Amino acid sequence: MYAQVKQLIEKYDRIIIHRHINPDGDAYGSQLGLKRIIELNYPKKEVYAVGDVNTFQFLGELDTIPDEYYSEALVIIVDVCVSYLISDHRYKKAKEVLVIDHHLNQPDFECISFIESNHISCADLIAGIFIENDFIFDKVASTRFLTGIVTDSGRFLYPNTNAQTLEIAAFLVKQGADLNWIYKKLYTEELNFKKLKGYFINNFKTTKQNVAYMKNDTTVKDTFGVSTFVVSRAMVNQMSGIKGIEIWVNFTEEDNHNILVELRSAEKSIVHIARKYGGGGHALACGCSLKSFDEADVLLNDLDEFLEGANTK
Ligand SMILES: [Mn+2]
Structure with a gap:
């Protein structure tokens, strides 16, 4: 399956990445980490990330694209596979749809799905796919993925945190992921929040x-x-x-x-x-x-x- 994800990415010149509405750190980190990793490894491909925004925007900007972009594109949907929760329903116009998710659900729409619910975050699942395929990582991609892992694991606290989670996190830190920057962004609170x-x-x-x-x-x-x-x-x-x-x-x-x-x-x-x-x-x-x-x-x-x-x- 890991190879199949790579094949699908290679098949398309234009890739549009979606994720769930009200994005959390994992949705944002998975989406923008994936965008960056495809851009790094396939500089000629057009890669877009779309959806609603919130405070996690510190990870990077989203794109505004016209409807026509979808007809020849591969859409990759991350961190969700239930249609009503997907941000921006234009994914339905895509030529092919690939879902990469770690929730215990099955997709309710036509797509190729890659779901592994034993992963604590979608970000570590996606990073793992590209580590396995020997893709190039950089500081930006690694920091985005690590944000997903840190937030979905409750800072490595929740029960599904395992050796694999930590290995992937360690790999990302070695690639330059800035853990201190992530923690500062995530855990400095506003007074009203406290x-x-x-x-x-x-x-x-x-x-x-x-x-x-x-x-x-x-x-x-x-x-x-x-x-x-x-x-x-x-x-x-x-x-x-x-x-x-x-x-x-x-x-x-x-x-x-x-x-x-x-x-x-x-x-x-x-x-x-x-x-x-x-x-x-x-x-x-x-x-x-x-x-x-x-x-x-x-x-x-x-x-x-x-x-x-x-x-x-
Ligand atoms: Mn998640």
């Missing part, structure tokens, strides 16, 4: 089975001056690493009143519960979307029943 963390730590609740949870209506983001995404994704792990809490969930109301749900578990796979509500993701880190906070209570009840069953076995 205060939001404090709000979470002081206000989360627990269920009968000790599932920790927060229900955030839209006033939370307004009070702290952050986006819905920050309240939802960036805050969920404020409830992690607490003795006796095996599962923690963050419910966040969007402006359209849907409830974004981030589910996390220390050890037991809970992705089946995310799937039950139309979501997905990883075994220990997954998500879904609900219609109301009432539905959130039903989901919490499911988690309690699951824990009760699992812990009395």
Whole structure:
């Protein structure tokens, strides 16, 4: 499969790289790292990266391209394989679509897919493909990939961090990846962000089975001056690493009143519960979307029943 990725890249003169909406460090790092590595190794190819932007833009600029570019192009979609989560739906106009992902999902559209869910980040999966193919790396590409690894592994903390993760990270550092620069960019916080963390730590609740949870209506983001995404994704792990809490969930109301749900578990796979509500993701880190906070209570009840069953076995 590693060779097949190379073949596909070689077949096309124009390559357009997509990833998921609300990009995290891994989506951005994978996308822009891949762009850089193709540019470095095939200087004659046109390579573009498209999608929505946020604070991870420090990794590099995105491109604005006309629709016509797609008809003769290969699109590579990274860090996502579910169509509604892909940023910029023009990928459908491409001649061929390749998906490289590390989530526990199957693509719901026509493509060639390369999915390895044992990888902690999509960035280390992609870097691994090009290391295996003896591609040239440089400081820029390596720093982008390493950002993906650092963010998706929680700074090498989360359970799927393994020897392979560290080997690839070490390779990237040897190629000039600037770990200190990444850490400075990622971990210097704004005052409102720090205060939001404090709000979470002081206000989360627990269920009968000790599932920790927060229900955030839209006033939370307004009070702290952050986006819905920050309240939802960036805050969920404020409830992690607490003795006796095996599962923690963050419910966040969007402006359209849907409830974004981030589910996390220390050890037991809970992705089946995310799937039950139309979501997905990883075994220990997954998500879904609900219609109301009432539905959130039903989901919490499911988690309690699951824990009760699992812990009395
Ligand atoms: Mn990822």
